[in-house]
Amino acid sequence: MQMNEMILVSVDDHVVEPPDMFRRHLPPRWRDVAPHVETREDGSDVWVYDGNEIPNIGLNAVAGRPEDEYGMEPTSFDEIRSGCYDIRDRVRDMDANGVIGSMCFPSFPNLCGQLFSRSSDLEAGLAILQAYNDWHVDEWCASAPGRFIPLMLPPIWDPEAMAAEVRRNAAKGCHAVSFSENPSKLKLPSFHDEHWDPFWQACSDEGTIVCLHIGSSSKLVFTAPDAPIDVLITLQPINIVQAAADLLWSPVLRKFPDLKVALSEGGIGWIPYFCDRVDWIYSRHHAWTGQDFGGRLPSEVFLERIVLCFIDDPSGVVNLDRMDIDRVCWESDYPHSDSTWPISPEMLWPAVGDLNDDVVNRVTHRNAMHHFRYDPFAERPREECTVGALRASAADVDVTPRSVGRRLEKKTGSADLLSIPHKGMT
Amino acid sequence: MQMNEMILVSVDDHVVEPPDMFRRHLPPRWRDVAPHVETREDGSDVWVYDGNEIPNIGLNAVAGRPEDEYGMEPTSFDEIRSGCYDIRDRVRDMDANGVIGSMCFPSFPNLCGQLFSRSSDLEAGLAILQAYNDWHVDEWCASAPGRFIPLMLPPIWDPEAMAAEVRRNAAKGCHAVSFSENPSKLKLPSFHDEHWDPFWQACSDEGTIVCLHIGSSSKLVFTAPDAPIDVLITLQPINIVQAAADLLWSPVLRKFPDLKVALSEGGIGWIPYFCDRVDWIYSRHHAWTGQDFGGRLPSEVFLERIVLCFIDDPSGVVNLDRMDIDRVCWESDYPHSDSTWPISPEMLWPAVGDLNDDVVNRVTHRNAMHHFRYDPFAERPREECTVGALRASAADVDVTPRSVGRRLEKKTGSADLLSIPHKGMT
Numbered sequence: 001m002q003m004n005e006m007i008l009v010s011v012d013d014h015v016v017e018p019p020d021m022f023r024r025h026l027p028p029r030w031r032d033v034a035p036h037v038e039t040r041e042d043g044s045d046v047w048v049y050d051g052n053e054i055p056n057i058g059l060n061a062v063a064g065r066p067e068d069e070y071g072m073e074p075t076s077f078d079e080i081r082s083g084c085y086d087i088r089d090r091v092r093d094m095d096a097n098g099v100i101g102s103m104c105f106p107s108f109p110n111l112c113g114q115l116f117s118r119s120s121d122l123e124a125g126l127a128i129l130q131a132y133n134d135w136h137v138d139e140w141c142a143s144a145p146g147r148f149i150p151l152m153l154p155p156i157w158d159p160e161a162m163a164a165e166v167r168r169n170a171a172k173g174c175h176a177v178s179f180s181e182n183p184s185k186l187k188l189p190s191f192h193d194e195h196w197d198p199f200w201q202a203c204s205d206e207g208t209i210v211c212l213h214i215g216s217s218s219k220l221v222f223t224a225p226d227a228p229i230d231v232l233i234t235l236q237p238i239n240i241v242q243a244a245a246d247l248l249w250s251p252v253l254r255k256f257p258d259l260k261v262a263l264s265e266g267g268i269g270w271i272p273y274f275c276d277r278v279d280w281i282y283s284r285h286h287a288w289t290g291q292d293f294g295g296r297l298p299s300e301v302f303l304e305r306i307v308l309c310f311i312d313d314p315s316g317v318v319n320l321d322r323m324d325i326d327r328v329c330w331e332s333d334y335p336h337s338d339s340t341w342p343i344s345p346e347m348l349w350p351a352v353g354d355l356n357d358d359v360v361n362r363v364t365h366r367n368a369m370h371h372f373r374y375d376p377f378a379e380r381p382r383e384e385c386t387v388g389a390l391r392a393s394a395a396d397v398d399v400t401p402r403s404v405g406r407r408l409e410k411k412t413g414s415a416d417l418l419s420i421p422h423k424g425m426t
Numbered sequence: 427m428q429m430n431e432m433i434l435v436s437v438d439d440h441v442v443e444p445p446d447m448f449r450r451h452l453p454p455r456w457r458d459v460a461p462h463v464e465t466r467e468d469g470s471d472v473w474v475y476d477g478n479e480i481p482n483i484g485l486n487a488v489a490g491r492p493e494d495e496y497g498m499e500p501t502s503f504d505e506i507r508s509g510c511y512d513i514r515d516r517v518r519d520m521d522a523n524g525v526i527g528s529m530c531f532p533s534f535p536n537l538c539g540q541l542f543s544r545s546s547d548l549e550a551g552l553a554i555l556q557a558y559n560d561w562h563v564d565e566w567c568a569s570a571p572g573r574f575i576p577l578m579l580p581p582i583w584d585p586e587a588m589a590a591e592v593r594r595n596a597a598k599g600c601h602a603v604s605f606s607e608n609p610s611k612l613k614l615p616s617f618h619d620e621h622w623d624p625f626w627q628a629c630s631d632e633g634t635i636v637c638l639h640i641g642s643s644s645k646l647v648f649t650a651p652d653a654p655i656d657v658l659i660t661l662q663p664i665n666i667v668q669a670a671a672d673l674l675w676s677p678v679l680r681k682f683p684d685l686k687v688a689l690s691e692g693g694i695g696w697i698p699y700f701c702d703r704v705d706w707i708y709s710r711h712h713a714w715t716g717q718d719f720g721g722r723l724p725s726e727v728f729l730e731r732i733v734l735c736f737i738d739d740p741s742g743v744v745n746l747d748r749m750d751i752d753r754v755c756w757e758s759d760y761p762h763s764d765s766t767w768p769i770s771p772e773m774l775w776p777a778v779g780d781l782n783d784d785v786v787n788r789v790t791h792r793n794a795m796h797h798f799r800y801d802p803f804a805e806r807p808r809e810e811c812t813v814g815a816l817r818a819s820a821a822d823v824d825v826t827p828r829s830v831g832r833r834l835e836k837k838t839g840s841a842d843l844l845s846i847p848h849k850g851m852t
Contacts, residue, residue: 223608223671227610250653267703269699287492315701
């Protein structure tokens with residue numbers, strides 16, 4: 001296999017929602033309370049909902065921006081690449097990067113819809129969340145058949161409503177849901193509480209994979225108020241190990257044996273170390289902690305049930321034989337600052353080029369197709385889905401960085417993030 | 427090389443301080459305020475200092491206890507193995523485990539002496555801390571020449587006093603100091619503040635290695651109040667990645683190029699992933715964050731300056747070629763629950779047995795000797811320092827688990843730890 005023969009499906013990208021998204025999907029009764037976009041005096045665009053303003057942070061839409069113009073400042077739609085919010089340009093940006101399929105996490109509602117859970121009127125919140133899901137499935141994804149894996153948001157304030165929304169979306173062909181890596185940090189019950197059982201049961205019944213994205217606890221790990229932002233950017237992905245441990249030692253995986261969970265943007269380089277660690281703890285401590293995995297090891301259960309996801313992780317790829325090769329998926333993370341766009345194939349190939357073709361195919365697309373119930377080949381022949389074929393069709397897409405002429409005056413520190421509540425920066 | 431030919435030096439063990447420790451080392455003026463041991467109504471022994479009671483938590487002294495009697499309950503001296511606090515029995519327990527050298531972290535003062543920093547009279551606090559260090563160096567370590575690497579505690583409330591104490595102890599041959607993995611969490615300035623420069627300078631001048639032990643921020647990472655204790659035990663070591671990132675992106679390593687830092691009990695399995703990550707972040711973000719490592723990569727600076735430490739970490743050992751083989755040290759962690767005592771050689775050998783002898787010697791003892799300025803061979807011939815030789819001399823030591831007839835009535839959850847302030851459980 002050559003680099004251009006890879007078929008790339010990314011199970012982690014992000015949409016910056018376009019201002020008109022609710023127009024066709026919200027019943028008239030709720031139109032006055034729907035989130036809408038306003039332009040602030042500084043020229044930045046914000047979503048406004050229920051008295052809250054949600055800016056679009058620079059690092060969340062830096063695709064196509066020069067690296068010395070990255071930053072934490074709020075942005076306007078005309079400062080970000082149109083592929084962030086325009087579905088036609090998004091598809092062309094995917095083509096230019098050789099990516100056939102993509103699953104898009106939300107931006108302004110937060111990673112698992114936390115914003116809607118803070119609605120003063122939760123009936124309105126549910127209607128708006130459902131409109132969001134309808135827009136995502138019926139408009140964003142449906143505009144480009146065969147190019148997107150739909151991903152729904154759950155009404156996290158009500159497990160029965162979550163279950164109903166999972167079933168409603170599954171009936172429409174959406175089999176992935178974004179949930180919180182740690183609902184306890186959102187002041188909701190933890191994974192250890194049976195509170196969530198109706199939700200887990202619905203996902204299990206419908207074959208809907210639960211995606212826990214880094215940052216979806218709305219809690220960043222701060223080392224110190226004066227720590228430079230590099231510290232936070234370093235720690236953000238590896239903090240998913242907290243969710244991994246929480247979930248593994250909780251009853252969830254053992255109680256719902258058909259449930260699938262993905263650690264979105266979680267990386268894979270830490271997995272062998274984590275597996276060694278949990279098995280040692282189990283052997284040493286289960287006699288007094290009461291944990292029981294039957295005749296199995298915790299690492300076996302973990303690797304068998306968790307879909308692992310990585311963007312660019314050479315030390316993880318080297319250790320693929322310590323994971324379940326059928327449960328490792330690739331990500332592009334467009335348009336965030338960790339994204340490898342527009343050179344994803346060039347970044348990925350050195351890590352996987354020496355593996356056998358079957359392993360490359362699993363990691364680049366087959367595992368994603370299986371676990372997320374997605375089939376691009378139903379829409380176009382396989383040979384037209386390769387990196388080379390897609391890029392050939394997008395030779396006219398300009399991927400050179402475009403300056404917007406703004407540059408931070410001061411260094412951004414971790415403490416600057418404290419003033420931007422409820423936003424990840426992944 | 428065979429297993430019995432290894433020479434083992436552990437750079438992380440723990441002493442449970444004996445009740446009479448201050449008798450010979452504290453000026454009369456302070457004897458009335460010195461910490462002392464009292465027995466509570468439940469039969470457990472506690473240290474009492476300045477109105478605070480500090481229990482000895484079960485997991486901190488489980489060596490020799492059956493695994494179904496592990497737990498978080500307070501203990502008394504007669505319930506724990508005498509090697510925890512008695513220097514003669516400690517040496518015999520080391521012999522029985524084939525360990526020639528050991529560096530012992532404190533117990534009741536917390537990992538970097540936090541207890542003394544909370545003294546209502548800091549003049550008394552300093553006198554008591556100095557007495558602690560004198561006991562540790564002149565009594566605990568000096569009782570068994572050639573068997574211990576001395577480790578001092580710093581008066582963390584005053585960087586100038588820290589520098590003076592570093593110099594005072596260096597003159598006595600102590601070249602290791604325990605400091606906090608994150609002083610910001612102790613309500614002190616962070617690594618990013620020049621506040622600590624006198625301390626870093628003294629350590630740099632004196633060739634004193636700064637040991638950052640997991641848990642020395644006095645902050646545990648809790649996922650949820652109802653998370654089982656297994657979650658916390660899993661996450662405790664990997665949280666050192668926070669200190670690693672904090673230190674690497676701070677000015678410290680670049681400002682003090684001769685300073686050495688050890689990540690005590692930090693493990694090594696996560697290192698290759700961490701190195702990939704920081705280099706990617708540097709290449710992608712330094713243009714706007716302003717980080718500058720000259721012509722080098724952050725991972726190069728990290729690996730060149732940080733001494734890495736592991737107890738039992740098979741996936742880390744497999745990736746030793748991604749680290750600096752001259753800066754990886756082994757640990758035993760006696761008598762904590764992560765310890766491999768009394769089968770440390772049997773646990774370590776399968777991981778290192780296939781490496782060449784030179785690498786095994788570096789990891790098991792040569793690196794420790796170099797970075798911690800310790801030389802057991804000055805006291806006894808090398809051939810008498812091997813696992814086989816030491817164990818042959820300790821054939822009469824009984825290492826079978828000894829029941830104390832107590833067993834937890836209920837499961838311990840993470841929340842139970844919240845009631846035990848300032849204690850790690852590593």
